[in-house]
Amino acid sequence: MTVTTPTAPGPAVTPPAAGPPPRPGSLRTFLTQWGPAIPFLVTAGGLLVAAALWLIRTSFAGPDGGWTLQAWQDIFTQRITRDAMVRSLGLSAIVATFCLVVGSVLAYLISGLARRGRAGAQALLNVAANFGGASLAIAMVSTLGAVGFVRLLLENWFGYQLGLDLYSVWGLVVTYIYFILPLYVLLVLPAMSVLRPEWWEAVQTAGGTRWQYWRRVGLPVLFPFLLSGWVLTFAWSLGQFSVPYALLGDTTTTSLITTRLGNFLFSATGGTNRFERAAALAVLLMVISALALVAYRRIAARMLARLEGLR
Amino acid sequence: MDMTRHQRLSRRLVPAVLTAIALPLAACGGSGAGADADAAAPADVNAAKEQAKQFRTAGMPDDWINFGEFYQSVCDSYELGCNGFAAQGVNRTDTDMSSAEEIAAFKNETTNAPMCSDIGIAFGQVAESEGVLLGYTPEAAAALPPAYKAADGGWVASAVGVISIMTNTDVIPNPPKSFADLLKPEYKGRVSISNPVTSGTGQATVFSTAAALSKNKGEFDMDAAIDYWAEFFRLGQRNEAEYSAAAFERGETPIRVAYDFVNIQAGQLVGEKGVDTAIVIPAEGGVWSPSATMCNKKTEDPDLAKLVLDHTLSDEGQLVFARVGARPVRYVLGELEVPAELKTNWLPEGQYANVIQYPDDAWPDPAVVAERWENDVLTAG
Numbered sequence: 001m002t003v004t005t006p007t008a009p010g011p012a013v014t015p016p017a018a019g020p021p022p023r024p025g026s027l028r029t030f031l032t033q034w035g036p037a038i039p040f041l042v043t044a045g046g047l048l049v050a051a052a053l054w055l056i057r058t059s060f061a062g063p064d065g066g067w068t069l070q071a072w073q074d075i076f077t078q079r080i081t082r083d084a085m086v087r088s089l090g091l092s093a094i095v096a097t098f099c100l101v102v103g104s105v106l107a108y109l110i111s112g113l114a115r116r117g118r119a120g121a122q123a124l125l126n127v128a129a130n131f132g133g134a135s136l137a138i139a140m141v142s143t144l145g146a147v148g149f150v151r152l153l154l155e156n157w158f159g160y161q162l163g164l165d166l167y168s169v170w171g172l173v174v175t176y177i178y179f180i181l182p183l184y185v186l187l188v189l190p191a192m193s194v195l196r197p198e199w200w201e202a203v204q205t206a207g208g209t210r211w212q213y214w215r216r217v218g219l220p221v222l223f224p225f226l227l228s229g230w231v232l233t234f235a236w237s238l239g240q241f242s243v244p245y246a247l248l249g250d251t252t253t254t255s256l257i258t259t260r261l262g263n264f265l266f267s268a269t270g271g272t273n274r275f276e277r278a279a280a281l282a283v284l285l286m287v288i289s290a291l292a293l294v295a296y297r298r299i300a301a302r303m304l305a306r307l308e309g310l311r
Numbered sequence: 312m313d314m315t316r317h318q319r320l321s322r323r324l325v326p327a328v329l330t331a332i333a334l335p336l337a338a339c340g341g342s343g344a345g346a347d348a349d350a351a352a353p354a355d356v357n358a359a360k361e362q363a364k365q366f367r368t369a370g371m372p373d374d375w376i377n378f379g380e381f382y383q384s385v386c387d388s389y390e391l392g393c394n395g396f397a398a399q400g401v402n403r404t405d406t407d408m409s410s411a412e413e414i415a416a417f418k419n420e421t422t423n424a425p426m427c428s429d430i431g432i433a434f435g436q437v438a439e440s441e442g443v444l445l446g447y448t449p450e451a452a453a454a455l456p457p458a459y460k461a462a463d464g465g466w467v468a469s470a471v472g473v474i475s476i477m478t479n480t481d482v483i484p485n486p487p488k489s490f491a492d493l494l495k496p497e498y499k500g501r502v503s504i505s506n507p508v509t510s511g512t513g514q515a516t517v518f519s520t521a522a523a524l525s526k527n528k529g530e531f532d533m534d535a536a537i538d539y540w541a542e543f544f545r546l547g548q549r550n551e552a553e554y555s556a557a558a559f560e561r562g563e564t565p566i567r568v569a570y571d572f573v574n575i576q577a578g579q580l581v582g583e584k585g586v587d588t589a590i591v592i593p594a595e596g597g598v599w600s601p602s603a604t605m606c607n608k609k610t611e612d613p614d615l616a617k618l619v620l621d622h623t624l625s626d627e628g629q630l631v632f633a634r635v636g637a638r639p640v641r642y643v644l645g646e647l648e649v650p651a652e653l654k655t656n657w658l659p660e661g662q663y664a665n666v667i668q669y670p671d672d673a674w675p676d677p678a679v680v681a682e683r684w685e686n687d688v689l690t691a692g
Binding site: 080141145147247248249266267268269272274 | 437504551552553558676677690
């Protein structure tokens with residue numbers, strides 16, 4: 001994770017009236033200017049920067065405090081950890097892509113609602129987006145689990161055998177989408193107001209069709225906004241721990257980067273480098289998040305430029 | 312009223328915060344030599360009385376081998392005037408952790424570190440090599456074999472369990488009776504086990520098969536165990552859902568492999584709700600798998616910790632474990648009679664005919680078990 005420190009204020013400007021004693025004055029200005037930032041700097045420095053540096057150092061730590069690549073080598077050579085990486089990335093990509101396709105349409109439809117409908121939809125989305133963690137896992141087990149009531153209802157009333165195995169990757173996809181899709185919609189909803197009704201009228205005047213409007217005007221304008229939503233949803237899915245842990249427990253073979261990390265931590269005893277491997281996985285997650293953030297900022301810069309152009 | 316509570320809180324909070332800041336500083340300057348020197352000496356009961364006013368344990372919930380009653384029995388036997396039930400939170404507080412986490416807590420926590428913990432027996436040697444143990448051996452430990460106690464004090468076996476199979480017979484009318492049965496197609500995706508990488512129960516599960524499936528009776532064959540579990544995962548027998556008594560009751564996890572005393576308690580719990588269960592020791596047998604109580608070198612309550620270790624092996628303390636179906640370690644070694652009325656919950660003695668005592672001096676290293684599980688078993692699935 002990157003930390004943005006507030007830009008340093010310019011050189012202290014001593015008011016001319018203060019005149020002769022410059023020393024205490026400049027100290028006071030320094031304090032008044034930097035004072036309010038101290039809690040933030042301490043928190044960010046201690047909780048993020050120092051912790052991140054310590055994690056990076058730990059991931060390279062050898063048995064007697066030296067430097068080694070062993071932990072990194074181990075996480076990439078151990079098959080189930082490598083599988084977990086592929087599974088995590090795949091799962092996040094599937095979830096983010098589903099959100100991109102379905103969520104964008106949903107967001108467009110919601111943006112077209114009347115004010116009251118929009119407020120109601122947003123409230124609902126907010127509730128669903130916050131319904132994550134262990135409680136969601138429990139809800140999923142009691143609805144779609146082996147003896148979940150939705151599954152049983154479908155069987156008893158309609159004779160339909162629900163094929164979904166909740167404890168597989170696809171079960172995770174469904175569970176993630178339940179709370180990440182609303183989040184995606186909330187993220188891209190503001191962008192929908194960028195589309196102006198005049199443009200559709202203009203396309204019609206020029207004899208264009210709906211399809212051409214979306215292909216040439218709508219999607220190109222929206223694309224960076226949707227893409228940034230994809231990147232954030234991807235990173236968000238990748239970092240989930242409590243949902244898969246509560247759903248699958250810690251004996252699972254459907255492991256993800258985060259649950260492998262947890263597993264290494266819960267079993268880290270002396271004489272092994274399991275703790276260092278946990279640190280390496282944490283650093284790996286940090287790197288992926290940082291890359292996602294960089295991508296997001298690049299796209300955001302382009303979005304802003306585009307908005308400027310639209311004015 | 313609110314006001315007084317608030318005042319009381321802050322009166323306690325301020326010194327607590329100050330101590331929290333000061334203690335690590337003091338620890339840097341001081342030396343631990345004094346504590347080590349008298350670690351082997353017998354407990355001072357008067358000091359223990361003071362220490363029993365507020366103490367902390369880890370991984371010793373009231374219902375795990377009856378630790379609530381056990382601690383109450385410590386309080387009563389030595390007339391410490393304390394309350395042993397963590398759920399009531401009067402004198403004892405407990406944080407549930409895995410064995411590895413407990414050792415880490417012993418190692419890393421300095422202020423109000425946990426006094427004693429319950430660990431899977433194989434973690435004893437890990438705690439020893441990490442050097443986190445209180446160097447105290449109760450006198451009664453002399454009768455224990457080497458695999459049941461620390462070489463230089465600090466942990467002793469407490470009560471012994473054997474891995475058993477519990478089945479919700481409302482969901483599965485024909486319950487499995489052996490490890491071989493668990494591989495049958497009819498139980499595919501139904502069998503719930505603990506994780507040998509993190510939990511003592513999971514390790515005991517692997518150890519059980521190592522004893523039960525060895526070619527020569529009485530031996531301990533880890534390769535046979537790993538092969539069996541690899542096959543188990545390859546066939547997809549494992550139930551993916553997270554086990555809980557509630558999940559078992561609903562039939563989400565209809566077959567559970569765990570310690571006999573844990574399954575007996577869970578079976579009673581769901582039995583009261585009208586769910587029928589069957590609990591068996593696998594026909595191939597298993598290994599007596601003790602839980603162990605270990606105590607912390609850095610505890611602020613060393614005298615109480617020594618009393619806990621003493622009481623763990625005393626007749627009275629041992630019989631407390633028996634009450635919930637855990638076999639006291641001294642009973643398994645043939646040194647203690649358990650009255651028949653305490654055995655009413657126990658599974659029939661005949662089922663244990665093939666259960667062996669661990670033949671070697673040191674249990675397999677948990678780290679080695681973890682790596683083999685991850686690299687040879689999980690990859691088979």
